[in-house]
Amino acid sequence: MDRRGSLATCMLCMVSLMSQDTSGWQCGADVYSNYQMMLRAHTFKTIKARPGTSDCRQACNADTRCQSYNMVMFRGICELNNRTKDARPDDFIKNKDRYYITKAYYRVPLGSIPELPADSCEEILASEGEKAVSGSYWLHFNRSGNSLLTHCNMGMRDIDECEDNLHDCHSNATCKKTNGSYFCACKPGFGGDGKNECEDLDECTEGSHGCHSNGTCENTAGSYNCTCKTGFSGDECVEYRELNDARRKVTYAAVRPYKCDDSIIPGWYRMVEPAGKRIPTKCPGNTMCGTARPGWMNGVHPAVEDGVVSRKVCFSTRNSCCYKSLWIKVRSCGTFYVYYLRGIPNVCPESYCATD
Ligand SMILES: *[C@@H]1O[C@H](CO)[C@@H](O)[C@H](O)[C@H]1NC(C)=O
Ligand SMILES: *[C@@H]1O[C@H](CO)[C@@H](O)[C@H](O)[C@H]1NC(C)=O
Ligand SMILES: *[C@@H]1O[C@H](CO)[C@@H](O)[C@H](O)[C@H]1NC(C)=O
Ligand SMILES: *[C@@H]1O[C@H](CO)[C@@H](O)[C@H](O)[C@H]1NC(C)=O
Ligand SMILES: *[C@@H]1O[C@H](CO)[C@@H](O)[C@H](O)[C@H]1NC(C)=O
Ligand SMILES: *[C@@H]1O[C@H](CO)[C@@H](O)[C@H](O)[C@H]1NC(C)=O
Numbered sequence: 001m002d003r004r005g006s007l008a009t010c011m012l013c014m015v016s017l018m019s020q021d022t023s024g025w026q027c028g029a030d031v032y033s034n035y036q037m038m039l040r041a042h043t044f045k046t047i048k049a050r051p052g053t054s055d056c057r058q059a060c061n062a063d064t065r066c067q068s069y070n071m072v073m074f075r076g077i078c079e080l081n082n083r084t085k086d087a088r089p090d091d092f093i094k095n096k097d098r099y100y101i102t103k104a105y106y107r108v109p110l111g112s113i114p115e116l117p118a119d120s121c122e123e124i125l126a127s128e129g130e131k132a133v134s135g136s137y138w139l140h141f142n143r144s145g146n147s148l149l150t151h152c153n154m155g156m157r158d159i160d161e162c163e164d165n166l167h168d169c170h171s172n173a174t175c176k177k178t179n180g181s182y183f184c185a186c187k188p189g190f191g192g193d194g195k196n197e198c199e200d201l202d203e204c205t206e207g208s209h210g211c212h213s214n215g216t217c218e219n220t221a222g223s224y225n226c227t228c229k230t231g232f233s234g235d236e237c238v239e240y241r242e243l244n245d246a247r248r249k250v251t252y253a254a255v256r257p258y259k260c261d262d263s264i265i266p267g268w269y270r271m272v273e274p275a276g277k278r279i280p281t282k283c284p285g286n287t288m289c290g291t292a293r294p295g296w297m298n299g300v301h302p303a304v305e306d307g308v309v310s311r312k313v314c315f316s317t318r319n320s321c322c323y324k325s326l327w328i329k330v331r332s333c334g335t336f337y338v339y340y341l342r343g344i345p346n347v348c349p350e351s352y353c354a355t356d
Contacts, residue, residue, distance in 0.1 A: 034085075038070040038095040042083040049078040056080075060103050064257060065116050067127075068102045070095075082116065087127035111137035112255045114147045114246060120163055121152035136253075139163055149246065150177045172198035172222070188273045189222030209335065211238065236268040236308075236340070237333035247290025248275040248354040258349035259290040266342035276354030278337050279313070283321035289353035293317050295344070296353050298325070304332045308340075315350050 044065060049055035056078035060066040063080060067087070070079040074097070084102050085092035087110055092100070110127040111118035117138040118124045125132045134154045138147040140163075150162065161167045161182045162175035169175040169184035173194040176183055184194030192198040203209040203224040204217035211217040211226035215238045218225045226238045246252065247259055248271070271278055279297045288294050299311040308331045314322035329340035344350045 034100040036094060036096050036098070037085075037100045038079075038093060038098040039068055039081050039083065039085050039088065039100055040091045040093055040095075042067075042081040042088060042091065043070070043079040044082045045080040047078055047080065048076055051076055057101075061106050064108050064113060066103055067107060067110065067116075068100065070098045070100050072098050083110070084127055086129065087118075087123055089126070108256070111139060111152075113257075114138045114149075117147035121150075121154065121160060124152060125154055148174065148176070149252070168195055170194055170196065170198040172200075187222055189224075236331055236338045240268040240270045240338045241265075242272045243269050243352070243354065244272045244275045245290070246274040248352065249290075250276070250280050250284045250288055250294070250353050250355040252288065252290050254287040254290050254292060258292050259351040260344075260348035261295075261341075261351040262343050262345070262348055264341055264343045264352075267340070268338045269341050270336055270338050271354040276356050278355060279339060280353050280355040283314070283316050284353055286316055286318045289351060291349045291351040293323070293350045294353045295350060296321075297328070297330070298322065301337055302330055302332050304334055307331060313352065315344075 045059075045063070047056070047059050049059070049071070051074075056069055056071060059078065060069050060080055065082045066080045067084045068081045070081065072078065083091070084107075085100060086102075108116055109124070109131065110116060111124045117140045118127070119140055121137065121139070124137055132152075132154050134152060136149050137152050139150045139152075139160075140147060148162075150160070152160075160177055162169075162177045167175040167182055167184065170186065170192065172190045173184045173186045173192075176185060186192050186194050186198035189201055189203070190198040191201045200219070200221055202219045204211075204219045209217045209224050209226070211224075215226045218227065245259070247254075278301065279295070281297050281300060284294045284296055286293065293315045295313045295315050297311050298314045302309045308329050310327055311330050312325045313328050314325045317323045326342075326344065328342075331338050339352075341352060344352075
């Protein structure tokens with residue numbers, strides 16, 4: 001090592017020790033091998049970082065998508081990456097102005113949350129190594145930017161027809177991987193076998209819409225829109241917000257960071273896919289619905305003629321199906337339900353569940 005090299009390594013040690021990166025504690029081989037290296041093509045955010053501070057590490061820790069970062073030396077810039085060098089060894093290249101660090105703490109495994117979908121099961125295996133077990137992971141669906149929960153068989157390498165575009169699903173259907181095979185399901189608002197046919201359902205003429213009798217139904221691709229007729233203002237069957245996060249589903253096992261509904265604006269809400277269609281009325285297992293203490297409705301759904309009714313939402317833990325509860329309002333709008341919800345006070349993580 002020449003003098004400049006050892007000086008730079010030494011400076012790097014100091015920077016790393018100051019910012020307390022784990023890699024810094026093993027100062028020497030580990031940091032040195034990442035010095036004058038970078039991960040290219042996976043930067044999702046570039047930030048300013050004051051030299052000698054932990055700005056970069058803190059920014060990376062604060063963003064669940066962040067897997068690693070490149071420090072641009074002497075320029076006070078840091079690049080947050082959504083992959084590690086292990087996931088993409090081909091993109092781990094020499095660069096004399098940078099050094100590379102894998103996120104040490106709080107790194108979310110690739111593909112474990114919808115915000116961080118992997119490109120393939122193989123990529124998860126490369127990224128997580130032996131920690132990658134067979135199970136459900138979020139993958140890019142058809143590289144369109146949407147992510148889809150998919151089973152990865154980490155033991156026997158099983159081809160993924162959906163991910164590899166080897167399927168023959170209709171373009172208005174979703175390909176879903178099963179063990180050893182796949183199936184096609186028309187997207188919500190479309191009807192058919194998923195392969196040869198997925199016709200747009202006209203909810204307005206079929207009368208399956210939930211628009212108010214003083215509202216107007218307008219068919220849209222895959223869904224429908226309700227608007228109030230002139231002279232009428234909305235009610236909760238017309239004016240509601242939608243909750244559609246797939247992690248709400250009662251079958252979705254929670255992974256950190258857990259969902260927390262502490263900041264829901266009080267108002268009327270409708271559960272829609274991919275979350276589900278309604279709040280479940282049975283106690284879900286704890287840590288389902290993307291949260292540690294899922295909320296379910298302890299009571300039956302009302303009929304249209306019941307109007308607005310009050311119901312209790314229970315939050316379940318490992319030991320109790322109702323360790324705490326709060327009151328909500330529910331109304332049947334014919335083909336769907338709306339719920340008057342508000343933020344769940346005090347302790348996170350608790351959140352309202354959805355089911356089909
Ligand atoms: C990851 O970063 C790349 C850019 O490097 C970007 O195109 C991609 O959308 C990012 N993925 C996610 C899930 O943010
Ligand atoms: C998937 O992508 C291919 C092009 O890569 C496209 O032809 C096909 O229609 C897409 N399938 C779906 C279901 O979006
Ligand atoms: C997938 O199918 C194989 C063969 O039938 C079986 O041995 C394996 O346990 C299955 N894996 C899962 C996750 O169901
Ligand atoms: C629709 O508007 C009419 C006229 O104002 C009113 O009598 C009727 O009750 C409204 N329907 C509903 C379901 O509110
Ligand atoms: C899929 O749905 C869109 C929106 O309704 C429609 O324009 C398109 O023609 C459909 N694709 C096929 C192949 O039917
Ligand atoms: C539904 O109605 C809203 C409000 O008028 C409008 O912004 C939106 O574009 C409509 N959606 C479709 C798909 O027509």
